[in-house]
Amino acid sequence: MKLYSMPSSGNSYKVRLLLALLGRDCTTIDVEDNSPELAQAKADGRLPFGKAPVLQLDDGRLLPESNAILSWLGRGTEYVPGDAFDHAQMLGWMFWEQNQHEGVIAVRGALSFYPSRKHLATPDRMQDLLDRGHALLQIMENRLRGRDWLVGDHASLADICLYGYTCTAGSRGGFDMARFPAINRWLAGIAALPDYVGLEG
Template identity: 65%
Template sequence: MRLYSMPSSGNSYKIRLLLSLIGRRVEVIDCEDGSVALAQARAGGALPFGKVPVLELDDGRKLAESGAILWYLGEGTDFVPGDPALRAQMLGWMFWEQYNHEPVIAVRQALLNYPHRAAEATPARLDDLLHRGHALLQVMEEHLAGDDWLTGGPSLADICLYAYTHSAGTRGGFGMERFPAIGAWLRRIEALPGYKELSE
């Protein structure tokens, strides 16, 4: 298999992290924003929706969207709960990440770290994202204060939400010191066998 992945992107990191945790190796094509490799992947039809990550299977079929790729790779592993209700809860967190968490937590990180997004990083927008992000992180904090994991045990939901939450303080300027349960959860994920950092 071949993974088209943006090294600095949390959405791509989710896939690389799961692959490492389950011990599967794939060929990784680094497609950083603005790179020749990304342009070539788009021009060559490797990216169905024009963006990464994309997992190309051995038979040539291409899977797009991080949540769908996580589901494909996670099926049959311990990262997908056997209980149908737990699976549904896991998917609920994954949908929440893409529709609520990522558009705020990840966007503030992007505005602060990608030069081509700097013009969008107005004080008003950054303040709005900071306020909304803290409210979203509080949702996670309240859940994790009573449970070590998002769905009973380490699952795709934890991997999905780890990607942008672990860098919310360093890259996004969020006040993570106010979320001790999230901090403990991050450390539990980092202690899982096979864990790898964003930069690895």
Template identity: 40%
Template sequence: MKVYGDTLSGNCYKVKLVLSLLGIEHEWQHVDILKGEAKTPTFLAINPNGKVPTVLLDDGRVLSESNAIIGYFADGTDLIPQDRFLKAKAYQWLFFEQYSHEPFIAVARFIQKYQGMPAERLDEYHSLQPGGHKALTIMEQALRESDYLVGETLTIADIALYGYTHVAHEGGFDLSQYPAIQAWCQRICEHDGYVEMI
């Protein structure tokens, strides 16, 4: 099985972290998105959408979109709750991550860390800060009530949101304002099989 991804990407890192936590063997194929390697004819033949992460399974089938990938690998494990309502809550957080978190925090991080704050994107960068802080505030409230986003055990909800949250400072978001999130990040780091982004 091959996993195509750039580990500096939070979306790709989510997949790397799930595979490591579950001890699933794989070959990591680095794709440098800044160099346009996801847009080459070779890669587009695997994923016509030209995005990472992308997984090429042993049987030749292809799976893309980070949250779909982590859901696939976590299926049947403790990372997905068995209870119907709790499972729905986990997926609720995955949708939250893609629509209310990632568009602000990940984009601000890209502008600051990868593009070096170009003048033509400064207004956009500053406009992303309120939305990012709103998402972090929602997470902070949830994590004051329980150790993890869905109760007291690690799930794919935590992994999906950890990907960009733990590096949110690289997009201008000061996590010292969010002590429950900081404690949650530390708990995730302590799990067997944890692997760092870089």
């Protein structure tokens, strides 16, 4: 398999993280933001939706979208609950991550991190994202109080996908993570999983 991966992106990172946790072999092709490699991958038709990550399977088929890739890799593993309700809850958190969490937590981090986007980081927009992000993180905090994982008694794809951008919410996004002790405990729990790799790993 080949993974077209944007090294600095949480969406690409969560796929690399699951691959590491599962011990799956995969060649990683870096396609960083605004890089010649990204332009070449687009020109070669390797990024069907125009962005990374994309997993190229052994038979050449291309699978875009981070959470779709997680679902494909996770099938039949301990990261997908066997209970039908827990499985549906896992999917619910994954949908929420893409349509709520990422559009605030990741966007604020990107506006601060990428030089090409800093002109979009107006004070009003950054304050709005900060307020909305704290509210979203509070939803996670409430869920994680008194429990180790978002769903069930083992880390699931829900935890992996939400870890991708939550792990840099403080360092990149400037969110006040001291407000969220349960999230911080959860972050440490994921970092303690066997074969864990960090964003730079």
